[in-house]
Amino acid sequence: MITYSRDDDGIVTLTLDDPGQSANTMNATYVAAMSAAVDRLHAERDTVTGVIVTSAKKTFFAGGDLPSMARATPEDAPALFKLLSTIKGDFRRLETYGRPVVAAINGAALGGGLEVALACHHRIALDTPGTRLGFPEVTLGLLPGAGGVTRTVRMLGLAPALTTWLLTGRRYRPADALAHGLVDALASTPAEMLTQAREWILANPDAAQPWDREGYRIPGGLPAAQLPAYPATLRKQLKGASLPAPEKILATAVEGAQVDFETAQVIETRHLITLLTGRIAKNMIGALFFDMRAVNGGLARPAVEVPPATRVAVLGAGMMGAGIAQACAKAGLPVVVKDVTPELAARAAGPGITTTADVADLAGCDVVIEAVFEDPALKRDVFAEVLPVVAPDALLASNTSTLPITGLAEGVSRPGDFIGMHFFSPVGKMPLLEIVVGARTSDAAVARAFDLGRRIGKTPIVVNDGRGFFTSRVIGTFIDEAIGMLAEGVPAPSIEHAALQAGYPTGPLALADEVSLTLVQRIRRQFEAASDSYERLPSHELVDAMVDKHDRPGRSSGRGFYAYGEEKRTGLWDGLVSLATPEGRSVPLADLRDRFLFAEALDAQRCLAEGVLRTAEDGNIGSILGIGYPAWTGGVLRFADQHDDFRGRAAELAARYGDRFAPV
Numbered sequence: 001m002i003t004y005s006r007d008d009d010g011i012v013t014l015t016l017d018d019p020g021q022s023a024n025t026m027n028a029t030y031v032a033a034m035s036a037a038v039d040r041l042h043a044e045r046d047t048v049t050g051v052i053v054t055s056a057k058k059t060f061f062a063g064g065d066l067p068s069m070a071r072a073t074p075e076d077a078p079a080l081f082k083l084l085s086t087i088k089g090d091f092r093r094l095e096t097y098g099r100p101v102v103a104a105i106n107g108a109a110l111g112g113g114l115e116v117a118l119a120c121h122h123r124i125a126l127d128t129p130g131t132r133l134g135f136p137e138v139t140l141g142l143l144p145g146a147g148g149v150t151r152t153v154r155m156l157g158l159a160p161a162l163t164t165w166l167l168t169g170r171r172y173r174p175a176d177a178l179a180h181g182l183v184d185a186l187a188s189t190p191a192e193m194l195t196q197a198r199e200w201i202l203a204n205p206d207a208a209q210p211w212d213r214e215g216y217r218i219p220g221g222l223p224a225a226q227l228p229a230y231p232a233t234l235r236k237q238l239k240g241a242s243l244p245a246p247e248k249i250l251a252t253a254v255e256g257a258q259v260d261f262e263t264a265q266v267i268e269t270r271h272l273i274t275l276l277t278g279r280i281a282k283n284m285i286g287a288l289f290f291d292m293r294a295v296n297g298g299l300a301r302p303a304v305e306v307p308p309a310t311r312v313a314v315l316g317a318g319m320m321g322a323g324i325a326q327a328c329a330k331a332g333l334p335v336v337v338k339d340v341t342p343e344l345a346a347r348a349a350g351p352g353i354t355t356t357a358d359v360a361d362l363a364g365c366d367v368v369i370e371a372v373f374e375d376p377a378l379k380r381d382v383f384a385e386v387l388p389v390v391a392p393d394a395l396l397a398s399n400t401s402t403l404p405i406t407g408l409a410e411g412v413s414r415p416g417d418f419i420g421m422h423f424f425s426p427v428g429k430m431p432l433l434e435i436v437v438g439a440r441t442s443d444a445a446v447a448r449a450f451d452l453g454r455r456i457g458k459t460p461i462v463v464n465d466g467r468g469f470f471t472s473r474v475i476g477t478f479i480d481e482a483i484g485m486l487a488e489g490v491p492a493p494s495i496e497h498a499a500l501q502a503g504y505p506t507g508p509l510a511l512a513d514e515v516s517l518t519l520v521q522r523i524r525r526q527f528e529a530a531s532d533s534y535e536r537l538p539s540h541e542l543v544d545a546m547v548d549k550h551d552r553p554g555r556s557s558g559r560g561f562y563a564y565g566e567e568k569r570t571g572l573w574d575g576l577v578s579l580a581t582p583e584g585r586s587v588p589l590a591d592l593r594d595r596f597l598f599a600e601a602l603d604a605q606r607c608l609a610e611g612v613l614r615t616a617e618d619g620n621i622g623s624i625l626g627i628g629y630p631a632w633t634g635g636v637l638r639f640a641d642q643h644d645d646f647r648g649r650a651a652e653l654a655a656r657y658g659d660r661f662a663p664v
């Protein structure tokens with residue numbers, strides 16, 4: 001796993017190369033190999049001038065061994081402590097070796113990979129477009145526990161380490177890492193990187209870590225008066241939610257900064273073990289590593305060979321059309337965007353994008369993605385207009401967020417090639433793509449849409465057609481629940497607060513304003529039209545009153561549940577109180593929180609039972625990436641599976657708040 005080679009100058013290169021794996025991780029093979037390499041370095045110390053640590057893989061080092069971490073139980077705590085102590089002990093023996101040690105970071109160094117690099121005295125990163133450095137641990141419910149917290153704090157200072165690296169989970173380009181001071185130099189070729197590494201070694205025979213030098217102080221110091229404020233600041237940043245990973249990262253950093261290096265390392269290990277053996281890290285690893293890998297790997301992609309897309313037509317240069325065009329162009333696909341006038345079309349202009357009002361310019365496109373107004377007749381017309389012009393077998397995709405695909409497909413001559421490709425706004429930032437399969441959509445169309453989604457860097461879930469598909473339907477359920485609470489007389493600030501406390505990124509009333517109440521109303525009316533037994537809820541009256549009576553359809557009009565001034569929320573609308581039932585009702589906070597989490601989980605279970613969802617993985621990933629279901633749950637269906645008594649609690653909520661909570 002680690003090749004040890006010494007040259008004539010006495011410089012040893014340790015090349016990490018886990019056999020049979022695509023990337024290096026901190027698995028058992030690595031641990032044994034690293035110990036052996038460090039033993040040998042110490043044994044041969046007299047003949048060693050310095051050490052270069054690099055990798056033979058495309059990436060430098062991928063980080064922790066997540067499959068084994070995901071299995072950790074509380075009984076494993078002693079073994080985990082021993083393992084982490086070994087890993088950290090070897091890093092420590094490397095950084096106190098008494099010879100310069102340089103990390104030659106030839107590709108991505110994330111999590112444990114960055115920790116390997118931090119245990120070196122000098123870091124040179126290869127400045128290639130794909131290289132990223134960061135600590136994604138917090139996004140998996142973990143903390144960088146192989147010295148990552150301890151060293152980053154000592155290198156950058158408490159506040160920069162926390163707010164830039166440890167608590168964000170962000171992945172930085174090498175140039176940003178250089179600016180922040182976590183790497184020391186960049187190189188543009190592997191050869192240049194190795195030359196720089198050798199030169200640095202020869203120029204710095206006395207290399208040591210700053211914290212091992214006399215008189216070392218943490219950068220920025222530790223103003224005692226500020227320390228107690230950290231937890232409160234974090235609480236504010238988390239909007240009141242209580243999440244173990246950020247809390248433990250903060251505790252590790254603040255406690256560790258006040259003690260010596262070795263004690264800080266033990267504190268870090270203990271906090272990591274608490275996270276590792278708990279449920280939330282398992283949920284998050286389950287969703288964001290395992291489910292994600294399955295979904296992106298094509299779990300729901302039919303196993304058929306299809307030609308790759310070569311030229312994309314986007315219809316509509318509005319917010320979504322422009323975003324979709326940019327995403328395709330960024331992936332190197334030629335794109336033609338059509339709108340009704342050249343001026344409107346020009347709004348989507350950008351590198352690799354041609355804009356036009358002339359349908360003839362779409363000749364030869366083998367993918368059409370339609371993003372015109374949400375109007376079925378208009379959508380039918382634009383497809384009829386472009387079909388004679390584009391490639392005879394072009395994939396025909398609609399970005400509709402609410403209109404059933406099977407119905408739209410009836411308007412085109414080739415329904416087998418018709419599919420939903422539901423992107424999320426803003427397209428450049430949102431990682432999810434919901435592929436919607438109509439009753440007559442072919443497997444080849446699904447595979448083509450899936451491959452296109454992957455090519456432009458999206459995570460594509462595949463769902464069957466239905467009202468609101470999966471994401472719009474379930475987010476509608478969340479919003480409905482909040483509006484129902486409002487109708488019951490629960491104060492609007494309590495509703496928003498309960499959701500934030502449960503871990504949602506945005507309060508549901510603010511969200512309703514964003515997506516617009518007109519859309520919420522439209523999806524619900526489709527349900528009503530389709531079923532005689534559809535439960536009419538007080539929330540429905542309230543939405544109708546907001547849209548039809550008070551003309552407050554949401555943010556785009558500047559009037560919704562919130563009042564807006566200059567695009568910003570200025571406060572809740574003061575007429576809201578008048579919409580509640582006069583009796584009012586006091587609902588405990590725990591019930592408010594659970595009503596959100598359960599309403600969505602039960603609806604997702606119904607989606608699975610009805611076949612709207614084809615796999616649980618798609619449901620979990622779609623809920624986290626697309627509609628803001630709290631990531632700590634591991635996704636909407638895992639929440640139901642992992643809850644101690646999901647059915648019991650659902651039955652309790654059903655008795656108190658209505659049949660929609662009845663266990664599925």
Ligand code: NAI
Nearest residue numbers: 316317318319320321338339340371372373374400401425
């Ligand atoms: P938009 O109103 O920003 O853009 C629609 C564009 O279509 C306009 O530029 C309009 O001039 C153009 N258009 C109208 N008739 C046309 C025609 N005959 N040929 C070519 N272009 C024509 O709307 P937005 O928000 O971009 O939404 C577009 C579609 O995407 C809708 O179906 C919507 O439901 C869906 N969607 C919207 C999301 C959002 O967050 N806004 C999210 C996901 C899907």
